[in-house]
Amino acid sequence: MRISYLGPQGTFTEEALQRYCAIHGIEGKRQPISTIDGAIEACMLDEADVAFVPVENSLGGSVLTTMDYLTEHDDVALCGEITMPIRHYAWGIPGSELAGIRQVYSHPQALRQCKRFLTDRLAQADCHETASTSEAGRWVADKGDTAMAAIGGLALGQTYGLKRLTDEIQDNTLNVTRFIMVRHGATSLTKPEGEVHKLSLLCELDGLRPGSLYEGLAIFAKRGINLVRIESRPSKGRLGEYKFFFDLDMSTGYDNVSAAVEELRQTATAVQLFGMYQSIAVE
Ligand SMILES: O=C(O)C(=O)C[C@]1(C(=O)O)C=C[C@@H](O)C=C1
Incomplete structure (x- = not known):
């Protein structure tokens, strides 16, 4: 099975997909795509069999790109979902310190989920939106500037060799995101064969x-x-x-x-x- 998903390597979507596949015993070729629209579109163009994207977060609310895609297309079906806890940290290049951060990068959902931390502890910094948390990590690592930080999970830090500048910074520990598996095609009310929720x-x-x-x-x-x-x-x-x-x-x-x-x-x-x-x- 070919699975397109919001990449690059190190996104929460990638981690959720790994866990989803392990639980359902799915083996497949995973294709990271740099935007949510792009990941779903790859599936709609039959370049992938299914797409895996975030749809909703307990703190940040709906992922509007995903919701709008579903609203605007009538040949999209859902075939599964997984809800996963989301833990954010601030990451900088080696040598950086939180006190010196002036520019912060992350996915808009992640920035929303860490609003209190950004207001209380990084009031001096400007926030910039990226297509994914991992994209923010890649940007900070590439720039090599000690005044820049990315917000995202442990996989982001490991992927780009960044230094962890904080403990967990999401607004609360109940922070979870729901991810959906999307396929191309219509669906009907026919009785399903397996268990559905x-x-x-x-x-x-x-x-x-x-x-x-x-x-x-x-x-x-x-x-x-x-x-x-x-x-x-x-x-x-x-x-x-x-x-x-x-x-x-x-x-x-x-x-x-x-x-x-x-x-x-x-x-x-x-x-x-x-x-x-x-x-x-x-x-
Ligand atoms: O940027 C990522 O790492 C993603 O997987 C996207 C995303 C999202 O869109 O909600 C996924 C989980 C978190 O809620 C933050 C960002």
């Missing part, structure tokens, strides 16, 4: 009709189906029109959830399924 879908509701969101949510509530995630993204049409992502917990059973989705199809303007899949969490 979640169903993801996108729906458009009649924004002009009072109560349309309430009615959509009631379909799941009356069947005891837990919505484990609701996220809205602009429809990119008129201001105030949204598309809603729902992640449904499948624990009440396939028949119950599929009946709810069929009923949603009757009331919603459009429903796009991303499929049913297994969800795993690692420590």
Whole structure:
């Protein structure tokens, strides 16, 4: 299996992918790509069989690039997910000290997750966004400037031979990111063969009709189906029109959830399924 993912070497996405593959017994050719869009696009162009990208973080919220890709394409399916703890550190070249840092580089999600540290301990530094944490590490290592630091995980420091300038710096220890495995193609409501934990879908509701969101949510509530995630993204049409992502917990059973989705199809303007899949969490 060919798997494109957000690289380069040393990203959290790479670590999550290694753990995902080890748990599911997947062997494959892993292709690091420098942007999230690029990783998904490689799969859509069939240069990879699946793509593995971050989608959501407990501190920083949605990874908007991933969410927007899903919102804007109707031939994308999800085939699995993993949630992994994220531990950040500040890294500089050998010889650098935290007190001397004036420029900080990292992925916007990582900068958001370390907001308190950046405000309290690096107020003197300017923050710069990079396509991944690892890209930030590569940049700092290449520049060789003791006033620069990258924020990212242990793999980043090891990959680029950087010096760890801090202990863990994420805003809290509950910091976790959810990563998804994406494939090219449509999906249906057909009963899956193996065990599944979640169903993801996108729906458009009649924004002009009072109560349309309430009615959509009631379909799941009356069947005891837990919505484990609701996220809205602009429809990119008129201001105030949204598309809603729902992640449904499948624990009440396939028949119950599929009946709810069929009923949603009757009331919603459009429903796009991303499929049913297994969800795993690692420590
Ligand atoms: O930059 C990386 O190392 C990534 O894998 C991306 C990413 C993200 O987009 O959320 C993954 C995990 C962390 O939340 C921070 C950054």
